[in-house]
Amino acid sequence: MSEYQMNEKHAGMALDRGVQGVLGQPISRIDGLAKVTGTATYGLEHRIDNLAYGVAITAPIGKGRVTAIDTEAARRMPGVIDIIAGEASIPRETPVFGQKSAHGYDGKVESYGEIVGVAIADCFEAARAAAMAVVVTCVAEPGRFDIRDGEADAESPPEGALLPDTVIGDIDKAMGEAEVTLDVTYTTPPQVHAAMEPHGTIASWEGDRLTIRAPVQIVGGAIPVIAATLGIVAENIRVLTPYIGGGFGGKTMSADIILAAVAAKRTGRTVKVPLSRQQIFHVTYGRSDTIQRVRLGADRAGKLSAVGQDSLVGQKAGASQFFEPVALGAVALYAGANRSFTTRTAQVNLTARGPVRAPGEAVGMIGMECAMDEMAAKLGLDPIAFRKANEPEVDPSTGSPFSSRRLIECYDEGARRFGWADRRKRREGDWLIGHGMATASRVNFLAKSAARVRLGADGRALIETDMTDLGTGTYTILAQVAGESLGLPIGSVDVHLGDSDFPTGAGSGGSFGAASSASSVALACEDVVVELARRMGADPADMTLKDGHAISGNRRVSLAELVGGSPIEGMGTIQPGSTGQAFSQSTHGAHFAEIGVNAVTGEIRVRRMLAVFDCGRVLNHKTARSQAIGGMIWGIGYALHEHAVVDTRTGAYVNRDLAEYHVPTNADVPQIEAYFVEEIDRHANPVGAKGLGEAGISGAAAVVANAIHDACGVRVRDFPITADKLLEGLPPV
Amino acid sequence: MRTFDYARADTPEAAVAGFAQTGTRFIAGGTNLLDLMKLQIETPTRLVDISRLPLADIEEREDGGLTIGALVPNSDLAADKRVIAKYEMLSRALLAGASGQLRNKATTGGNLLQRTRCNYFYDTAAPCNKRAPGTGCAAIGGFNRIMAVLGTSDHCIASHPSDMAVAMRALDATLVTLRAEGGQRRIPIAEFHLPPGDTPHIETVLQPGELITHIELPPPPAGRQIYRKVRDRASYAFALVSVAGAVSVEDGRIASATLAFGGLGVMPWRDPAVERALIGQAPGSPAFEAAADALLAPAKGHGSNDFKIPLARRTLISCLRHLTGTSL
Known part of the structure; x- marks a missing residue:
């Protein structure tokens, strides 16, 4: 049993002595074949006999009361088994991150489309028709459908918040005294996760035991919420989530899990409750819109004396203390003695606001990195030179040293590869071509994670943890970590994930999944290696493991032989410790982009993007690259497309499908390159990897915006940047 | 159920x-x-x-035009060599629409009957005179970025979403139908779609049971052709503004012009005043501005779609430059 708490720099392990040569290799996903051939079974795809179907019944108002729910006609429809409506067991919406349980139905409606019941039938079509036939009568009341409505009584971060307000020195005074200042406001709109796989659950009971098949990013986090909401003990809940079709923060919990469990209990059937795409917009949480005031003050040489990012965000009244941590990426990014990074949260009647890919940085780095570009222009400095001039020695907000920070190398390597020095603003036919750069910074987390590794008599290793793979590559990197530690080819490692009967892993979220779960597997392998060495009669440090054999001195023994009749099992647990506070930990990077703006229509097309990241150790260069470019593509979406439009008359999202809620299509995605500056960060975690899943997003929207400005001279501060916002600034036709 | x-x-x-x-x-x-x-x-x-009816052929007509079966898939029509050679705007319009998977399934006749993408038409909890006559129009006073600026009424401002139909309108297609009571009817596309007026739920002149069997294209118009679609992303997005057209120039004067517009109107939009403003004129900014004036004089924005008016002006002028080979 290897447990390690990160209270000090990790000294290295069997993983580091490994000679198998699989760690870091660009190995294709070991689950890829199953996925592309359709044999990987996702949550809603399980074929179960005698299944019943549930469809949520929702209230079509943004705030008010439900006065009547008429289920008569619906109950008489063919195939209908039962309709549960207007009962406290019905979850009104998805409990958002930080919320202990779902709010049960109580007749009140606090955001558009809250759930009031579930229609259960023998087939999906019957359940859907029945749900739509239920007449929900409501009295609407005036609601707060815009965060500005809640500005007057907006609240400061609660005690213990992920991003407490940071106020150092006197920014107002510093702004007054600075030779060059910038004081601008950037706004970003509400956004949703838009995962390809919709939310949905299959729930079944055997006595008191509940089995949930659903996409769940963090199994260990969801189970207590399910238990508290249903009033059952956590030990009686099993969650199975081997494959997830995209999470992006939106699948930490979902109302359909509760609905399916309630419906299954009531009917005695196994019940499948899928959410429609339209329902997902309203009954799962999304990202708040933000209003960011960014202040920068510097001397004429470009040395910053004032840095501030003060934001207003929204949260549904009574939902959770979670708030969009806008300044998370900027707070430790640039030097400057006078600092203000604050967040006010307005209480609104909009769908709960929770984690959406790169909470904080995805939108916060828009404000900071566009403002830095504006400021560089005001100073007449190259944007890279301006950033380098303000590169801090230690975390400028806390004074802590950085665990690792190779941002300057990212700038230099990126500039070289992109050809930054030779960039040429120009017009090609109708297209205005411009270039931009922006910094990426994403805070690095470690989460408690446990895994079991068993070396069997056949010489194969089996990894078990309830860690998940959202499509990120977890299966593959864990196999690589075990393969490298135990001297096994990748094909000799089996990985079983997403079953709550396995040791509790970190889950996927906050970019902590890879480093946390890989550390737990590496630690578990330590146990196995120690036992193998004992059986070899060797010191672990003197034993080499390769190609399924242990080698010590002149002896080479197969692992199968060493295992014999007694399989070797290791348990590894990593826990965050004091290095999390003692060191400022982030993944860093530098983005570069070339953009075309159509001089006639204002259409924007990204022509190429390139980024270099300092993300610690790279566990798999192929999946890491996929993570990085995936993040950069989301950045294109945040710059140009994503906007969940709220109708401020009703509080409803207007564009609630993927035809009208735009994310980038293949045709919007240009040539993208991603490179890594590698360093094993031993302060961060035992394997020395830093988070990468969200780092690619950080700054990626800003680089697009900065290049648009370079191309056409129009600075848009209200995102997304669409053609209509550029028209007035374009040359006459 | x-x-x-x-x-x-x-x-x-x-x-x-x-x-x-x-x-x-x-x-x-x-x-x-x-x-x-x-x-x-x-x-x-x-x-x-009707998907198995034998209406999936494209045949050349004696007059040099084409007869297109109503069930010809959008993908096949776009890829037809005769269409590419003679009706370039139609092929381009088809390929600018939807996605590859949708174009493989969608038919020529069905595309003409495509219903609006108005967000409120899709929201059964919202008032909508097109979906539920007499309930009102939530798009007026709401989020109407994708709605129409031409041909709207106090009852409906929904835009027509089709790209193909815009090209068909510029090409003066004729729909051939089989009537419920028997017998063929020929409907010029100019007479096919109906403005919303106070009956936005009635979108075409088709009578109940009347089946589109063919679409006839007359010989192609003279001059260079274009289909220019302006949209929020590079694929799978409806037009903010689109222009289908052909213009010919003889002896330094515009001899013929046919222009139709998508994204702007409650139906595939064509206004003879636009073409009148061009024919007989020398290609150049004065004529192009006059054409844009003619197109947009009746245009009315509803807030979030106001930008379509200047965008349409710029796009039309740019297209006319391209069609007439006039540089800046």
């Missing part, structure tokens, strides 16, 4: 005969109707499947 009867027609005559009862809809590719049925925006009680 909302049940419906399903009948498969073997001949056009049988399809039309099968339409006897109310609540019947023809279904071909189903790319629009099935989505609308899932959301209960359309609730037919009977579907007559």
